[in-house]
Amino acid sequence: MTRIAIIAALPGELKPLVRGWQHERHLSVDVWQTRHNNVECFAACRGMGTAAAIQAFSVLEKKGKLDMVISAGWAGALHADFEAGKAYRVAGVTDLRTGERYVAADATDNDPWLVTSPRVADSAEKRRLAAEYGAGLVDMEAAAIARLAAMRGIPFECVKGVSDGFGENLPDFNRFISRQGQLRLSRLLLFVLPRPWCWPALIRMGENSKKASQNLAGLLLENIEIPGDQSNQNGDSNLSR
Secondary structure: OEEEEEEEOOHHHHHHHHOOOEEEEEOOEEEEEEEEOOEEEEEEEOOOOHHHHHHHHHHHHOOOOOOEEEEEEEEEEOOOOOOOOOEEEOOEEEEOOOOOEEEOOOOOOOOOEEEEOOOOOOHHHHHHHHHHHOOOEEEOOHHHHHHHHHHHOOOEEEEEEEEEOOOOOOOOHHHHEOOOOOEOHHHHHHHHOOOHHHHHHHHHHHHHHHHHHHHHHHHHHHHOOOOOOHHHOOOOOOEEO
16 A cells, blocks of 8 residues: 655645545644545645644554655746646755755656745745745645654655735734744735735735645645546646656
């Protein structure tokens, strides 16, 4: 039996993938599970950031030996080559805090590199990360998952869907993220309601996040033998290497 773990930050990132899977909640971690032929697949999310990713990994690890770990979910584009709504395989991950680098299994020269940051990157930070690290994408969890996988000798892969394109002028989300890595949506709404100039970018982000989740699910279902509703995936050019 091959056991695959998929770890994301938020349920919305996994929603198209885990439709119909068995669901449970353990220690504030949402866990989904399915089995097909000789493959058992688990998916989990706890929230944004390193601490939440470590908790999700820990819960899945207690279910038994893992044969592969995949960091999945939304990411920000660091330059215009990476389109909002599309999903990409990632060649490897750089931890912004430590400088550690982790190469993903089966990486190719055409796959983008990703930087994991402790904060949501604004447009100025995105430009800096692209210039200094030569990366195409940024997230908040992948490096933590890659580190845990490396420590245990488990193959690591990373697939990301772009929720916010390069150049989008979005509110500072960091002020609305709790210590547990949860987005305080009510506070965000109270902030943006009297600021209508923020609405178009947020609406685009919502639409692109949905597309990114669908394409992310399609990319994962292409590569692991698990049941899934592929009719809901946009299986066109939005699935990218």
